[in-house]
Amino acid sequence: MDLKSGYPYWAVKNGLMYAFPQLDADLSCEVAVVGAGITGALIADELAAHGHDVAVVEQRDVGWGSTSASTALLQYEIDTHAIDLARRYDQASALLAYQSCLRAISEIGELAHTVGDVDFAKCESLYYASNRADHSRLADEFAWRKEHDFPVRWLSRAVLKGEYGLTTPAAILSSVAARVDPYRLASRLLRRMQRQGTRVFDRTQVKTITATTHSVQLTTDSGLSIKARHAVIASGYEAQCWLRQRVAKNLSSYAYISDPVDPAELGWLASTLLWESARPYLYLRSTGDGRLLVGGEDDDRDIPARRDRMVDRKAATLQRKVARLFPHLHARPAFAWAGTFAETSDGLPLFGHHPQYGPCVLFALAYGGNGITYSMLGAELLRAQIERRPHPLTALFSFSRLRCH
Numbered sequence: 001m002d003l004k005s006g007y008p009y010w011a012v013k014n015g016l017m018y019a020f021p022q023l024d025a026d027l028s029c030e031v032a033v034v035g036a037g038i039t040g041a042l043i044a045d046e047l048a049a050h051g052h053d054v055a056v057v058e059q060r061d062v063g064w065g066s067t068s069a070s071t072a073l074l075q076y077e078i079d080t081h082a083i084d085l086a087r088r089y090d091q092a093s094a095l096l097a098y099q100s101c102l103r104a105i106s107e108i109g110e111l112a113h114t115v116g117d118v119d120f121a122k123c124e125s126l127y128y129a130s131n132r133a134d135h136s137r138l139a140d141e142f143a144w145r146k147e148h149d150f151p152v153r154w155l156s157r158a159v160l161k162g163e164y165g166l167t168t169p170a171a172i173l174s175s176v177a178a179r180v181d182p183y184r185l186a187s188r189l190l191r192r193m194q195r196q197g198t199r200v201f202d203r204t205q206v207k208t209i210t211a212t213t214h215s216v217q218l219t220t221d222s223g224l225s226i227k228a229r230h231a232v233i234a235s236g237y238e239a240q241c242w243l244r245q246r247v248a249k250n251l252s253s254y255a256y257i258s259d260p261v262d263p264a265e266l267g268w269l270a271s272t273l274l275w276e277s278a279r280p281y282l283y284l285r286s287t288g289d290g291r292l293l294v295g296g297e298d299d300d301r302d303i304p305a306r307r308d309r310m311v312d313r314k315a316a317t318l319q320r321k322v323a324r325l326f327p328h329l330h331a332r333p334a335f336a337w338a339g340t341f342a343e344t345s346d347g348l349p350l351f352g353h354h355p356q357y358g359p360c361v362l363f364a365l366a367y368g369g370n371g372i373t374y375s376m377l378g379a380e381l382l383r384a385q386i387e388r389r390p391h392p393l394t395a396l397f398s399f400s401r402l403r404c405h
């Protein structure tokens with residue numbers, strides 16, 4: 001599966017950061033993590049840091065899948081409004097999902113701090129109503145978040161015009177959000193783990209998974225075997241090939257990044273993520289080197305050649321939208337790209353066992369607009385499952401919720 005097109009900025013900026021060895025002999029470990037994107041890296045790190053014997057195998061170079069195409073706005077705000085989640089499930093589930101994601105932002109920040117040099121920065125997040133019709137939905141969402149003590153402020157049309165120069169009906173401003181270079185974070189985390197004794201292999205593809213109730217055996221493209229007590233399938237959007245059940249829909253999202261912009265022109269965008277209530281939504285943020293990173297124009301093109309052809313046209317559309325919002329801003333595309341992503345019907349991820357494989361195979365499908373936040377939560381959730389401990393998110397992030405709804 002071709003996960004990205006064009007020139008994803010993190011890949012251009014960082015290049016191939018580290019080379020890891022290919023697997024060249026059979027292997028035994030307690031937990032085999034398949035996939036070394038941001039999800040596999042965070043899960044492997046959580047497990048290794050708590051004394052588990054982990055081996056990571058990656059078919060490409062590490063981080064070179066969707067992680068290198070991500071725009072990496074780190075938000076606790078899920079693509080599905082809390083009020084819609086509460087309607088679909090119940091108040092407690094909506095609250096659990098939103099509060100967990102809120103906590104995850106700080107946890108990513110703490111981890112990024114220990115890894116260092118990954119362009120992590122705390123930000124605010126401004127979520128605006130794209131049109132008048134969305135005003136009341138946003139007001140209801142704001143009221144729910146306020147009632148449950150989320151760090152939010154309501155911005156009226158007048159405040160948006162006066163303080164932000166935006167001509168939009170209303171917005172929710174959240175004081176908790178962040179941004180990171182996700183490829184750098186995944187790569188540096190894996191390199192640190194390797195130095196501390198975790199085995200990491202790239203250019204090694206897992207071809208088969210054979211699970212019993214006590215163990216799992218993986219075979220690789222060169223016929224080698226990996227025996228483990230548990231396998232964590234953190235193979236991103238490609239993980240769906242292991243499941244007969246269809247659990248998500250694949251989409252493409254498009255992005256571009258500008259050359260560095262004069263800080264005076266960037267203004268509040270230097271420290272604020274921006275997104276909107278329309279679906280698909282426009283999303284943007286800045287980088288540590290003062291560039292504007294813009295994404296959106298999602299579509300359901302799943303054929304890479306067709307998606308490749310769309311990159312420049314989509315970047316031009318995104319640029320026009322940004323110019324309408326910020327007529328003074330000179331931020332033309334320097335690099336543009338597209339990437340595959342997937343979303344579930346409720347916007348929540350899937351972490352845990354699937355009945356097709358039994359208890360020793362754990363899936364880590366961090367699907368949705370804030371996949372990176374989900375991956376952070378998935379790391380502690382899967383560790384709890386491996387250690388046979390209860391975790392509050394087990395049911396809400398499980399495959400079984402798809403059967404119930």
Ligand SMILES: Cc1cc2nc3c(=O)[nH]c(=O)nc-3n(C[C@H](O)[C@H](O)[C@H](O)COP(=O)(O)OP(=O)(O)OC[C@H]3O[C@@H](n4cnc5c(N)ncnc54)[C@H](O)[C@@H]3O)c2cc1C
Nearest residue numbers: 035037038039059065066067070073206236339370371372
């Ligand atoms: C354009 C775009 C914008 C996005 N913006 C945001 C955002 O703003 N905020 C946010 O939180 N999220 C965002 N996301 C989503 C986020 O990027 C993903 O959730 C995240 O990158 C997924 O990481 P992953 O490790 O699960 O998948 P990947 O990074 O794809 O990693 C999975 C790895 O598994 C490997 N693999 C697959 N099959 C095998 C196999 N059989 N054997 C061995 N290895 C295998 C792949 O090579 C790959 O490297 C965006 C995604 C895209 C594409």
